[in-house]
Amino acid sequence: MSENPLEPLLKTLDSISRCVQTHLSRVFVAPQNASPKPTLLRPLLSFSPTPVAPDSTTSPIKEKKAAPLTKEELGRATWTLLHSIAAQYPDHPTRQQKRDVKELMAIISRLYPCKECADHFKEVLKANPVQAGSQAEFSQWLCHVHNVVNRSLGKVIFPCQRVNARWGKLDCKDRSCDLEGTVDIKTLTSHT
Numbered sequence: 001m002s003e004n005p006l007e008p009l010l011k012t013l014d015s016i017s018r019c020v021q022t023h024l025s026r027v028f029v030a031p032q033n034a035s036p037k038p039t040l041l042r043p044l045l046s047f048s049p050t051p052v053a054p055d056s057t058t059s060p061i062k063e064k065k066a067a068p069l070t071k072e073e074l075g076r077a078t079w080t081l082l083h084s085i086a087a088q089y090p091d092h093p094t095r096q097q098k099r100d101v102k103e104l105m106a107i108i109s110r111l112y113p114c115k116e117c118a119d120h121f122k123e124v125l126k127a128n129p130v131q132a133g134s135q136a137e138f139s140q141w142l143c144h145v146h147n148v149v150n151r152s153l154g155k156v157i158f159p160c161q162r163v164n165a166r167w168g169k170l171d172c173k174d175r176s177c178d179l180e181g182t183v184d185i186k187t188l189t190s191h192t
């Protein structure tokens with residue numbers, strides 16, 4: 001069996017490291033009867049020939065095992081984005097914002113990464129043209145088309161009067177996430 005030629009050296013360095021660690025812990029760290037945390041006593045440099053597993057209690061990143069998204073996960077994420085856009089949509093959108101929202105729906109119906117869903121959504125849009133004259137109108141329209149998709153999949157119909165309770169404005173400090181729309185002319189005249 002071939003042995004790593006550096007093995008004896010690594011073992012020696014490891015023993016030295018442990019000796020120094022024990023000595024320093026007696027002199028500097030451990031008061032009488034205290035049981036110091038082992039992590040505090042870990043040597044700054046370890047020469048252990050076997051790799052040390054990362055400490056799961058202190059490692060900040062816990063990666064999810066990579067796996068392709070399912071159609072359902074993609075759907076939930078997309079509806080979350082769309083209902084959040086609707087919740088943040090201004091009460092008095094600009095002409096550009098109205099155009100953008102129509103374009104967004106048209107793009108989703110062409111590029112949504114599930115072909116059968118995209119094709120079905122094209123039909124849904126044809127039968128239900130986008131209504132985005134205000135926040136209330138757009139969020140109700142979106143709720144309705146989501147229900148059309150729900151119905152086609154045999155899912156429960158969502159009560160659209162509860163859409164703002166389910167998808168309220170984002171929790172951003174001082175409403176800093178709100179989109180700016182046009183100035184409300186009625187509000188302006190009532191202040192003059």
Ligand SMILES: Cc1cc2nc3c(=O)[nH]c(=O)nc-3n(C[C@H](O)[C@H](O)[C@H](O)COP(=O)(O)OP(=O)(O)OC[C@H]3O[C@@H](n4cnc5c(N)ncnc54)[C@H](O)[C@@H]3O)c2cc1C
Nearest residue numbers: 072075076078079116117120121143144146147149158163
């Ligand atoms: C544009 C689009 C088209 C799709 N087309 C298809 C398709 O053809 N075939 C297919 O298999 N899948 C399709 N999907 C995916 C499908 O709609 C669901 O997202 C998926 O099946 C997961 O469903 P879910 O029950 O977890 O809740 P989802 O339908 O994803 O809803 C997420 C959450 O939104 C809330 N919600 C539900 N309904 C409404 C509503 N009407 N208004 C407001 N909030 C609501 C509920 O709290 C729910 O938990 C499509 C998704 C999108 C975005």
